Amino acid sequence: MISDDEFITHKDVPGPTKEEIRCLVMCKSRVSPDDIVVDIGCGTGGLTLEFAKRSRLVYAVDKNLDALNTTEKNLKKHNLDKKVHFIHSDALEALKDIETFDILMIGGSGGDLPLLIEEGYQKLTQNGKIVVTSILLETPVEAVETMKKFQMDIDIVDVSISKGRIMKRGTMMLARNPITIVTGKKN
Ligand SMILES: C[S@@+](CC[C@H](N)C(=O)[O-])C[C@H]1O[C@@H](n2cnc3c(N)ncnc32)[C@H](O)[C@@H]1O
Numbered sequence: 001m002i003s004d005d006e007f008i009t010h011k012d013v014p015g016p017t018k019e020e021i022r023c024l025v026m027c028k029s030r031v032s033p034d035d036i037v038v039d040i041g042c043g044t045g046g047l048t049l050e051f052a053k054r055s056r057l058v059y060a061v062d063k064n065l066d067a068l069n070t071t072e073k074n075l076k077k078h079n080l081d082k083k084v085h086f087i088h089s090d091a092l093e094a095l096k097d098i099e100t101f102d103i104l105m106i107g108g109s110g111g112d113l114p115l116l117i118e119e120g121y122q123k124l125t126q127n128g129k130i131v132v133t134s135i136l137l138e139t140p141v142e143a144v145e146t147m148k149k150f151q152m153d154i155d156i157v158d159v160s161i162s163k164g165r166i167m168k169r170g171t172m173m174l175a176r177n178p179i180t181i182v183t184g185k186k187n
Helices: 019-029 046-054 065-077 091-097 113-123 138-149
Strands: 036-040 057-062 084-088 101-106 124-134 153-159 162-166 171-175 179-185
Touching (some): 019 101, 019 124, 019 153, 019 179, 046 057, 046 065, 138 179
Parallel strands (some): 036 101, 101 124
Antiparallel strands (some): 162 171
16 A cells, blocks of 8 residues: 555645555455456546556546646556556546446546446446445435445445654544445445
């Protein structure tokens, strides 16, 4: 797992998904070397990079060109850019052009989540997974409701992490925003 401070960042792009959350996403997605992954809302490339290390091919999609360029820089830095197709597009448009995949990672949807899950489900391989990460309370509910329509096996984890900061007098634990990870498996 690559540490958070190894990423190249951009002032107008959200920072990478934190290391501990990346660990959990890799674990919940059960990504394997033959998998094709679509990373919607690739941002800084935190998840794209971890998926590229563990899969056959990743489609990294973002509607923000600064984000896509930042992801590309981070993948190049780790010699993983050859395993990634970089797509500058809105998520729904991008999905229409991709034939099939084993994992659909949704880390940013801009309000289109139910549609994205519906479109993505059609192209997901048998036993494929849709993983949604969110800081908003409403997003996991939308994800679960949509996944239920397709009788997916659903796993929900809410993660609250505190990181220790060592100071002169002792160690202070600093809380981070809770993140919810919803994973749906196609039966
Ligand atoms: C929180 S960031 C994702 C961070 C990323 N997972 C990482 O580890 O670096 C969310 C991203 O989703 C993108 N996004 C939001 N809605 C989108 C949409 N409808 N289509 C494509 N990208 C979208 C935003 O531009 C932003 O870069």
